[in-house]
Amino acid sequence: MNATSSSPLRVAIIGAGQVAEKVHAAYYRTRDDLRMVAVCDSSEAQARDFAGRYGIPLACTDVQTLLNEARPDIVSVCSPNRFHYEHVMQALAAGCHVMCEKPPAMTLDEADAMRRAARQAGRVLAYDFHHRFALDARMLREQVQAGVLGEVYVTTAKALRRCGVPGWGVFTNKALSGGGPLIDIGIHMLDAAMYVLGFPAVRRVSAHSFQRIGTHKHSGQFGEWDPAAYSVEDAVFATIEFHHGGILRLDTSFALNIPQQSIMNVEFCGERAGATLFPAQVYQDRDGKLITLCERQSADDNRHMRSMKAFVDHVQGQPVTIADAEQGFIIQQLVSAIYEAAEKGTFVEL
Template sequence: MANRKLRIGLIGAGGISETHCHGWSKLADCELVAITDMNAQAAQKRAQDFKIPSVESSAKTLVARKDIDVVDVVVPNFFHKEFSIAAMNAGKHVLCEKPLALTRKEVLAMIAASEKTGKKLMAAQHMRFQQETEAMKAYITSNPLGDVYYGRAWYNRRRQLPCRPGFMYMKNSGGGCCIDVGVHVLDTALHLMNNFEPVSVTGVSLTKLARRPDAWSEWGTIDKENLDVEDFAAGFIRFANGAALSLECSFMLNQKSKYTSRIDLFGSEAGIAWPECEVYSTSASKCFVDSKIEFLPGEAPHHKVISAFAESVMGDTEVPVPPSQSLAVISILEGLYKSQKTGSEVVLAKA
């Protein structure tokens, strides 16, 4: 592979595929060779815009091609497991849009396929690659916060429910804001905490605003009659080391800002605020010691996650978002949904 480009095939031509195509196109040592989608017209449009030479009739024919090294799965959540496993079984490495899958059982099946075939598997958790996240992670790796015993993480929007079939219907997405945006901030929080050993979760998953007669979204027309996903979720997670994390996410929340995403971590030595990149501590001389991490502008995180995965494939190194960590994230989110149904705390299986 060192003497030729890494060849990419895309399964999916929806909205996020454009971002992925831009990301792959920026890499001199990668080339897009094929794309497929159930909507043939959408696939043809992506192929035309990004000079992709081949449009396949199905995912099955795409993964069977001998001239593809990596399959990028950018389809509704419900199909992540099926297409990813098919690609790995056909000898392809897989980059899959978040969430990696919808349940712990599905992620375990994907990990098993990766281990059996020796092919790499990674969820495209792009928020790990934001400049703020990378700067904060680098700082606290060199300057530990001590015992991180509590954290808060939230990702809330105001009247910004995505009004496309891939987001409004459980049969396609497997959930609403929790599985769509909650997965982002939860993964980032665990990454900064360096803690992927959850033991239990309790939470709520509610649809309080999206089906109201007067409900509306800035992002399209809500199908109020058939929408069956939550527009708000919140949870409380306990970890094996005694730490805890609160999680909150929404598409429709009645708040001042149209969008807020934040993580606060509290350690025995210092605390941090993300994405502000602020650090808070005290001194023995009764002083408050606060600081702010500054960083230079960088590449778009969606593109960086693609570049990082490509480097791991070409260099045969561990992927920067190990699927074992995605397993912890999905276990928590699945547990939160179960807690809503049972009305009680859910004990999670060990990874």
């Protein structure tokens, strides 16, 4: 399925929300070898408004109608978490390549079925884990592969907000989102950390989850929410143990009494050197002094577009790395294990 100047790939978007507009449509419109042909949303007015802004000929409220009438080659799934599985499976069954927003799905079984369906259909299924596409992540991955850090035995990933409960969408509704900060923002730093480490094999997971603030407060930096309808966790603190003996600590929150408004970063501690992800820096101690081995002056902000480009280039047969269905399954497996460990108060073996 290769595009030429006379036959651009046909692109459809499911879900006409913020991420569809600011990321997916914003990227697709930059390429002459792509043509946006349809958009679908549960709100007909929102779908039509979206279509009008981007010159998309078909706007509808039914996914199967979109697939039957628009016959897309590529589908972006930007619907709420609850519908990722259903919409990805429909698109794959229609012979489409799919870029799905995170998380892959609501459950591990769904993520497993999605990767198997992509494999059987011979189609690309990618997830928009865009932080791994930052130049910072690429730089640290190369440093780890080159052995500059030695064996990395402690990694600390943080996706923390002091009071950053989303006041829009369904982020506080567990039935529709699958969880709170872990599945929304923590999953991003988890993927970035695992990517830099090279996806080491996991032995077991332990975790603690808390809901102490969101059910009492009603407003924060991202607007207001209904505390009576707040059904997700405030914060999760997890430890992932690898078979090689190292650990990855993941701390994530929508609401936590910390001085910083937000922290989104990963630190790596190796036998020879340490590193910080955003902005990327590798350092080591020499006689009590901190020596910088390499660094980026500022964090890369073009990671969303780089993630989208990698997906489209991969669809067109270029040998580029994507956040594929197999790695998406691993990340979903870890998220599921963390939630299970927190609920049961015990280790979950993988």
